[in-house]
Amino acid sequence: MSKIRVYELAKLLGKSNKELLDILIDLGVDVKSHMSSIDNDIAQLVEESLRGASGTEGPGKKEEERSVIKTDSYEVSKGSTVKAVAQLIGISPAEAVKCLISAGLMVPADSPVDEKSLKVLQDAYNVVLTMACEDDAENEGADGTCTVIKRPRFHGDHMEPRPPIVTVMGHVDHGKTTLLDFIRKTNITAREAGGITQHIGASTVMHEGKEIVFLDTPGHEAFTSMRARGAQATDIAILVVAADDGVMPQTREAINHAKAAGVPIIVAINKVDKPAAKPDRVRQQLSDVGLAPEEWGGNTIMVEVSAKSGQGMPQLLEMILLVAEIEELKADPTVKPRGVVVEAKLDKGKGPVATVLVQEGTLCKGDILLFDSACGKIRAMIDSEGKMIDCAGPSTPVEILGLATVPQPGEVFTSVENERIARDALSSREQDLRNAQQGGPRKLSLEDLYSQL
Ligand code: GDP
Numbered sequence: 001m002s003k004i005r006v007y008e009l010a011k012l013l014g015k016s017n018k019e020l021l022d023i024l025i026d027l028g029v030d031v032k033s034h035m036s037s038i039d040n041d042i043a044q045l046v047e048e049s050l051r052g053a054s055g056t057e058g059p060g061k062k063e064e065e066r067s068v069i070k071t072d073s074y075e076v077s078k079g080s081t082v083k084a085v086a087q088l089i090g091i092s093p094a095e096a097v098k099c100l101i102s103a104g105l106m107v108p109a110d111s112p113v114d115e116k117s118l119k120v121l122q123d124a125y126n127v128v129l130t131m132a133c134e135d136d137a138e139n140e141g142a143d144g145t146c147t148v149i150k151r152p153r154f155h156g157d158h159m160e161p162r163p164p165i166v167t168v169m170g171h172v173d174h175g176k177t178t179l180l181d182f183i184r185k186t187n188i189t190a191r192e193a194g195g196i197t198q199h200i201g202a203s204t205v206m207h208e209g210k211e212i213v214f215l216d217t218p219g220h221e222a223f224t225s226m227r228a229r230g231a232q233a234t235d236i237a238i239l240v241v242a243a244d245d246g247v248m249p250q251t252r253e254a255i256n257h258a259k260a261a262g263v264p265i266i267v268a269i270n271k272v273d274k275p276a277a278k279p280d281r282v283r284q285q286l287s288d289v290g291l292a293p294e295e296w297g298g299n300t301i302m303v304e305v306s307a308k309s310g311q312g313m314p315q316l317l318e319m320i321l322l323v324a325e326i327e328e329l330k331a332d333p334t335v336k337p338r339g340v341v342v343e344a345k346l347d348k349g350k351g352p353v354a355t356v357l358v359q360e361g362t363l364c365k366g367d368i369l370l371f372d373s374a375c376g377k378i379r380a381m382i383d384s385e386g387k388m389i390d391c392a393g394p395s396t397p398v399e400i401l402g403l404a405t406v407p408q409p410g411e412v413f414t415s416v417e418n419e420r421i422a423r424d425a426l427s428s429r430e431q432d433l434r435n436a437q438q439g440g441p442r443k444l445s446l447e448d449l450y451s452q453l
């Protein structure tokens with residue numbers, strides 16, 4: 001009798017793995033996880049029972065929950081024209097002007113909006129419009145008008161699903177770079193457009209319509225520097241093990257880092273195209289260090305791949321999405337932006353540039369950021385496909401320009417009201433650090449430094 005895996009059936013039926021597991025358990029089927037196999041006739045039974053029950057609960061309720069979140073709210077920078085605001089809320093400039101006239105306000109389409117006219121438009125079109133950035137000369141376009149930045153207003157309490165952030169780990173020469181290159185090459189849309197994408201240290205790739213974010217920083221480095229600062233940027237670790245070499249010292253180290261951080265591991269048994277490949281030997285060695293493969297009744301997902309030929313790569317990406325779904329990764333795009341530095345350097349032409357990962361909230365051009373050791377105002381933002389963007393939500397890697405100094409990888413940041421607050425916070429941190437150094441009899445360890453930043 002043919003069988004089907006729980007996650008495959010879930011996908012076919014448009015259910016989450018968790019929903020489907022609940023249904024199966026209710027039906028008395030013996031299933032352990034999304035990887036469990038069930039007979040096809042049971043699958044059919046589930047499908048029929050779902051068809052019978054459709055429309056009674058579930059979907060309807062979800063729709064309702066979602067509609068509450070739907071109120072659009074925008075921040076409008078000072079000096080934005082009526083025309084720009086009209087565009088933002090999806091009406092014609094003429095309609096906006098008419099609306100203002102009917103409220104007794106004579107404002108031409110090319111004039112800047114004031115608080116009063118914003119309020120009129122807000123009430124008429126059922127959106128939330130707020131005026132932002134007092135001193136924003138930098139947001140001015142060439143014609144002297146300000147750009148309108150579309151961002152959710154800070155209100156919080158709007159958790160939304162976010163893409164998983166993945167780090168690739170493993171022993172040297174086992175194929176980490178080749179694997180990342182293959183995934184990027186085949187899944188980044190901008191490449192197809194012919195542009196040579198600039199490399200920012202992280203990339204967002206698409207698989208089956210869903211986004212996955214890959215960090216380029218080798219896993220163990222990212223883990224240690226970020227964890228020392230109390231930040232964690234990784235949701236899933238891909239452990240690359242070469243099938244012709246097996247578990248090596250850095251493989252074990254990587255496992256320990258991921259375990260200490262509580263990050264789920266997916267094993268990519270790589271180089272299976274090689275004649276000397278022994279994937280089962282790798283499974284055995286991993287079982288011996290506490291990672292038993294699911295196909296042997298354990299809990300670790302293992303996928304045989306060749307980063308060179310691409311064999312097994314779609315399955316690996318599918319497993320990443322599967323684990324991400326089980327983890328139920330969520331973030332709130334409407335809270336104050338917060339995130340972590342992935343890479344940073346001083347560029348001769350551009351000055352300090354930092355690739356950051358937004359973890360909560362929505363980061364926008366013009367925001368003032370305070371890092372552990374640096375601060376500055378975002379002058380421009382570039383996404384992993386090299387496009388200039390105005391705003392970036394949770395799980396988006398972006399390169400930012402405009403900082404005064406270069407922050408360190410692993411530093412966290414938040415946005416603050418103005419540059420004075422940022423500078424004051426930095427100088428008081430520096431003072432604390434100096435005091436501690438003078439007072440302390442022993443030399444400070446790196447850990448001490450981090451804890452004081
Ligand atoms: P890293 O040190 O983990 O980043 O490993 P690299 O990606 O630099 O790969 C080390 C070597 O293994 C390179 O010569 C790659 O071409 C080769 N390699 C990587 N993946 C595969 C694979 O799937 N099959 C084969 N045959 N060679 C591979």
Ligand code: MG
Nearest residue numbers: 173176177178
């Ligand atoms: Mg490498």
